[in-house]
Amino acid sequence: MKRLLVTGASGFLGSRIIEYYRDRYEICTPPHTEMDITDQEQVFRIFHDFRPHMVIHSAAISDVGMCEREPERSRKINVDGSRNIAEASAKVRAKCLVCSSDQVYFGSQRGGPHKEDEDAAPLNVYGREKLLAEEECLRQNPECVILRLSWMYDTRTLKEGEHGDFFRTLVSRLQASDMISCPVNDVRGITDVNEVVRNFERCTKLEGGVYNFGSFNDRNTYETVSAMFEELGWDTARLRKDEEAFGASPRDISMDQEKLEKSGITFPSTVESLVRSMREFCHDTILWE
Missing domain, CATH: 3.40.50.720 (NAD(P)-binding Rossmann-like Domain)
Structure with missing residues (x-):
């Protein structure tokens, strides 16, 4: 071994x-x-x-x-x-x-x-x-x-001492029926x-x-979550644009994956991954009534 x-x-x-x-x-x-x-x-x-x-x-x-x-x-x-x-x-x-x-x-x-x-x-x-x-x-x-x-992020396990990541934070807001505020000035995978x-x-x-x-994504966070909602057939009216976060210094740290893909290693896109992850998570969990 x-x-x-x-x-x-x-x-x-x-x-x-x-x-x-x-x-x-x-x-x-x-x-x-x-x-x-x-x-x-x-x-x-x-x-x-x-x-x-x-x-x-x-x-x-x-x-x-x-x-x-x-x-x-x-x-x-x-x-x-x-x-x-x-x-x-x-x-x-x-x-x-x-x-x-x-x-x-x-x-x-x-x-x-x-x-x-x-x-x-x-x-x-x-x-x-x-x-x-x-x-x-x-x-x-x-x-x-x-x-x-x-x-x-990890949908399957949240270990002792770990704080909620992007996915878990999103889920908790969905379960609480809160409006979900997403930055428009932050672009990343x-x-x-x-x-x-x-x-x-x-x-x-x-x-x-x-x-x-990692997963390719050229959308800002608001656009990313909106695309996920649309794929799942959810109401995007629950989403709100956050124009303050990163407003003073807009961030685009999205990464091109061409070099990696030419080497034969691929990832699903961020939206594809989030949609799949949310569907898997919803099999056993009620997000809201």
């Missing part, structure tokens, strides 16, 4: 990676007490002892506000830690998948959908750290596969995390480099 090492195993993404691959791989999820990713010596020792065939690096400080408040701490984890994982992977010849973010496009002077090879100039600390981490990882290990992930996890294994055959990785 091949060996898989996962960082960030207790997080939203990492925990779902473990659940999906636990019967396919021998999995190593070293706790922080044994492998602090900012400690190069610890990282190298764990990799030397376990000798993984595949590495999925999902550990990060992804709280944008925390990165702004504690940039030194977040840089150590998001940049230095990522570099250590990439270098250790190269030493044991493991295929390394590094989870990056669509936030690297927040601040781009051109509209989306964004391509991987365009110049990025992120506005926030988190985006800048993710972009720098990409560069550092590829410098240490050119075979690294950098995956720029979009906003993710929204992806079912289970699709992301399933596609990771296929990434082991990709050449090293950067890939946009």
Whole structure:
């Protein structure tokens, strides 16, 4: 059985990676007490002892506000830690998948959908750290596969300590019969995390480099939810345009998927995914009377 090492195993993404691959791989999820990713010596020792065939690096400080408040701490984890994982992977010849973010496009002077090879100039600390981490990882290990992930949700499971994601927040408002306010100044992909996890294994055959990785969407949030409602035959009168959110700094971090699709990896569009997810969810749940 091949060996898989996962960082960030207790997080939203990492925990779902473990659940999906636990019967396919021998999995190593070293706790922080044994492998602090900012400690190069610890990282190298764990990799030397376990000798993984595949590495999925999902550990990060992804709280944008925390990165702004504690940039030194977040840089150590998001940049230095990522570099250590990439270098250790190269030493044991493991295929390394590094989870990056669509936030690297927040601040781009051109509209989306964004391509991987365009110049990025992120506005926030988190985006800048993710972009720098990409560069550092590829410098240490050119075979690294950098995956720029979009906003993710999970319809099936909400684990202890997790807050509601986009889908769960939408469902709770539907159940409460509230008007649903959706931003018109925010354009980005929204992806079912289970699709992301399933596609990771296929990434082991990709050449090293950067890939946009998630469901395509070029609609703003209001348009996205409206399209989902229309496909489901629901009344869009329950939706309200929110023109204040991101009004001072409209955001379009939608990602072009052509490079990934040419490599044979595909995702359903955001609207397709949301419609399917909502239909599955509604089989067992009454959203409103």
